[in-house]
Amino acid sequence: MSSRIIGIDLGTTNSLVAYVDEATGLPRVIPDADGRPLLPSVVAFTPDGIVVGEPARRQLARRPADTVYSVKRLMGRGFEDVKDEARYLPFRILAGEGLVRLAVGGREVTPPEVSAVVLKALKERAERHFGESVEKAVVTVPAYFNDAQRQATKDAGRIAGLDVVRIVNEPTAASLAYGLHRLSEGVVAVYDLGGGTFDVSILRVKDGVFEVLATNGDTHLGGDDFDRVLALWLLEDIAARHHTELDRDCVDLARDPEAMQELRLAAEAAKIRLSSEERTTLTLPFAGFTYRREMTRADLERLVEPLVGRTLGPCRRALADAGLSAADIDEVVLVGGSTRVPLVRRRVQELFGKTPHSQLNPDEVVALGAAVQAHILAGGITNMLLLDVTPLSLGIESLGGIVNVLIPRNTTIPTSAREMFTTSADGQTLVDLHVLQGERELAKDCRSLGRFELRIDPMPAGMPKIEVTFLIDANGILQVQAKEQRSDKAASIEVKPTYGLNEAEVGRMIEDSFTYAEADVETRMLIEARNEADTVLVHAGRALKQGAHLVDVAERAAIETAVAALRAARSGDDRDRIHEATTAVNRATEHLAEVLMDAALKGALGSRRATEILGER
Amino acid sequence: MFGLPRKLVVDSAELQRRFYALAREHHPDFHQAAPAEERARIEATSALVNAAYRTLRDPIARVEYLVRLEEGRETKEGDIDKPKAPPALLQEMFEIQEALAEARSEAAKGALDETTRATLAEQRESLRARLKDEETRLAGPLSARWDSAAPAERPAILAAFKEALATRAYLRTVSADLTETLGGDTEAFGRAIEGRHGSAEAPRTRGGMGGHIGAPHQ
Structure with a gap:
């Protein structure tokens, strides 16, 4: 079925893919072969090829310069935006105009290309699950993502061979997942604190319509920042306690990317432990000494308190924009892994005066909601409708560098606005429009989305009547149309995205992604699964030959069936099936293995060692 | 619809x-x-x-x-009969703006002195209260009067609408200017209350493009 649409949560730290199970009507996350629902959003560029997910995450500390994590924070951004943060990132970010470029593994890549590797892995995971190709997806983004960041996400999808049929805001997706059974009608606040981004959305749920009233957030605030303040605090503590060793060995940990990455990972692990425990011990081995210290939840809370405090301003602004006060909120929903931090829960509860919902796994709820929206688009659900808003005001630069707002923030989308323009010089053929997004009055303080150049027929000044239409589609992405009314000719528009990829670049990236497809870790993992299956088949065959007379007919038949099933699975491409069949053969031969072991011990098999027959289990 | x-x-x-x-x-x-x-x-x-x-x-x-x-206008702009706020209001707003300009140049030299600050804050509170009154009047009694008015009475109510809207625009602009100088509670209220949008003095010219000739409503 080519009309299948999957739901993808492309997260800062982890990504997931989900779908709606036709039988139950409920959304489900598709796990990997080992049953893990989360795919770490980590991509390593190694000499052997590109590695994604858990294997890439495992080498974060080993190959810090070539392993990209938290790339979502770089999507749709320029070097100037991220250079402060770049100091803390172990991989190299190239200085330059336009969108951010990374230098990793001896090549230059853009954030959409890195995200495309993650999306492709999820696409393949879904394809294995369904046993057919998947081409369409709903992908979620933080509600507060601007146009360039949304466009970059769409580009990532295209590079991965996915048609992104809808971009959905993460908090709204979460409300859809909850809305299926758990929300009653009323006003809902969704507080979404993820690995790198923070969003808050206020929705009215009524008659199956999920109407977003206001949204606010910070696209640079999340669990990553918690880890960073904790890591820097640890760094100071290490310097204070072990300065003798550090001085002796002339070590500056802050300049050692591997040590810093170890520190960051240790900080993250400690933060996670402190969500469920009151105290924890950190042990970090360094060359020449081992750092150990006990840390309490109060220590962590003292460090992250200012960060948690930064989420409260956007919550109040969203309430004000919705024309509501905290008392008007009927339900509060928590989304994102960082809402597991007890301090975050306390602050949210204090602000809204309600015990927040967290029945659904905060890591999975966004993907589940994306699957629900995908099902709506596929025609599977007709009684639910999501009415989202554009998070930021959209305008044009006018004289004096002032922004003239055409579409104010929190306008329900799709929406459109029209403006009429004319020329100031005789025979003018080129009109330049500078489109901006943001809440500040001056163009220089807003985000430049791009320049649109309109080409028109020459006419005396003031004669042309150029109608420019801005349309924000249901994805929150801007489209611009222009028409010169006197000649009734559509003016041709050239879009120059400030922090984006142009058509040619996306095209080239799609081609590139096919050329390195062979090196994909997913393919490699399939090969590994087949190798494991081969090993087990050899051992099972040998065991049957040696010990067929030691077990009864029924058991022999069961083993033969399992072996036949594994042979069949091995010839296919479904890694999950191969894994399952391999486990089944192992289980079926368990008893035979014991019998053979006994026999070997009794010397019935002469001097041959049992392990030689059975293989290392 | x-x-x-x-x-x-x-x-x-x-x-x-x-x-x-x-x-x-x-x-x-x-x-x-x-x-x-x-x-x-x-x-x-x-x-x-x-x-x-x-x-x-x-x-x-x-x-x-x-x-x-x-008025048979498709556009927000281009009305021939400009909406006018009462002259007394214009005079008052002008005075506040002057006091503000003075306070700003003072603030540029050093800190704003407490007395000026308090006066400005007081003015802002008063403007906000009047803004609220004006909006309540527009949305309430004035709107209801329109709905029940005979065709002959309508031009008078329309004029009242226009005056009230113009008054509101001035109150909003000056109140926003005060907030800008005073700083402070912008986070809680933000532009939800004192937006720069909808101001009567919205810029009408733009760079590099010549003038624009009016913005039709969608």
Whole structure:
């Protein structure tokens, strides 16, 4: 079925893919072969090829310069935006105009290309699950993502061979997942604190319509920042306690990317432990000494308190924009892994005066909601409708560098606005429009989305009547149309995205992604699964030959069936099936293995060692 | 569009119910399989429904829209008969602006002294209260009067609308200027209350393009 649409949560730290199970009507996350629902959003560029997910995450500390994590924070951004943060990132970010470029593994890549590797892995995971190709997806983004960041996400999808049929805001997706059974009608606040981004959305749920009233957030605030303040605090503590060793060995940990990455990972692990425990011990081995210290939840809370405090301003602004006060909120929903931090829960509860919902796994709820929206688009659900808003005001630069707002923030989308323009010089053929997004009055303080150049027929000044239409589609992405009314000719528009990829670049990236497809870790993992299956088949065959007379007919038949099933699975491409069949053969031969072991011990098999027959289990 | 009578006093629950019904009917989500051209048309309709609801759910926006309709203008700008605020108000706003300019140049030299600060804050509170009164009057009694007025009475009410809208615009602008100088509670209130949008003095010229000749309403 080519009309299948999957739901993808492309997260800062982890990504997931989900779908709606036709039988139950409920959304489900598709796990990997080992049953893990989360795919770490980590991509390593190694000499052997590109590695994604858990294997890439495992080498974060080993190959810090070539392993990209938290790339979502770089999507749709320029070097100037991220250079402060770049100091803390172990991989190299190239200085330059336009969108951010990374230098990793001896090549230059853009954030959409890195995200495309993650999306492709999820696409393949879904394809294995369904046993057919998947081409369409709903992908979620933080509600507060601007146009360039949304466009970059769409580009990532295209590079991965996915048609992104809808971009959905993460908090709204979460409300859809909850809305299926758990929300009653009323006003809902969704507080979404993820690995790198923070969003808050206020929705009215009524008659199956999920109407977003206001949204606010910070696209640079999340669990990553918690880890960073904790890591820097640890760094100071290490310097204070072990300065003798550090001085002796002339070590500056802050300049050692591997040590810093170890520190960051240790900080993250400690933060996670402190969500469920009151105290924890950190042990970090360094060359020449081992750092150990006990840390309490109060220590962590003292460090992250200012960060948690930064989420409260956007919550109040969203309430004000919705024309509501905290008392008007009927339900509060928590989304994102960082809402597991007890301090975050306390602050949210204090602000809204309600015990927040967290029945659904905060890591999975966004993907589940994306699957629900995908099902709506596929025609599977007709009684639910999501009415989202554009998070930021959209305008044009006018004289004096002032922004003239055409579409104010929190306008329900799709929406459109029209403006009429004319020329100031005789025979003018080129009109330049500078489109901006943001809440500040001056163009220089807003985000430049791009320049649109309109080409028109020459006419005396003031004669042309150029109608420019801005349309924000249901994805929150801007489209611009222009028409010169006197000649009734559509003016041709050239879009120059400030922090984006142009058509040619996306095209080239799609081609590139096919050329390195062979090196994909997913393919490699399939090969590994087949190798494991081969090993087990050899051992099972040998065991049957040696010990067929030691077990009864029924058991022999069961083993033969399992072996036949594994042979069949091995010839296919479904890694999950191969894994399952391999486990089944192992289980079926368990008893035979014991019998053979006994026999070997009794010397019935002469001097041959049992392990030689059975293989290392 | 919403099948409701053309009145300024609107049953907001009913309006919302009809909006949800129309939104369902025309939302692109339910027309994914349609050909591209059809989808573009649905998207445009959906944008129109959303814009209409945005205008109608806000009592002040309703009045502004009515004034435009009554004057036969499609655009927000270009009205020949400029809305005028009462001269007394203009004089008062002018004085506050002057005091503000002085306070600003003072602030540029050093800190704003406490007395000036307190005076400005007091003025802002008073302006905010008047703004609220003006909005309540527009949305309440004035709107109700329009709905029940005979055709002959309407031009007078229309003029009252225009004066009230102009007054409101001045109160908002000056109040926002005060907030800017005083700093402070912008986070809690932000532009939800004192937006720069909708100001009567919105810039009308733009760089590099020549003038623009008016912004038609969607």
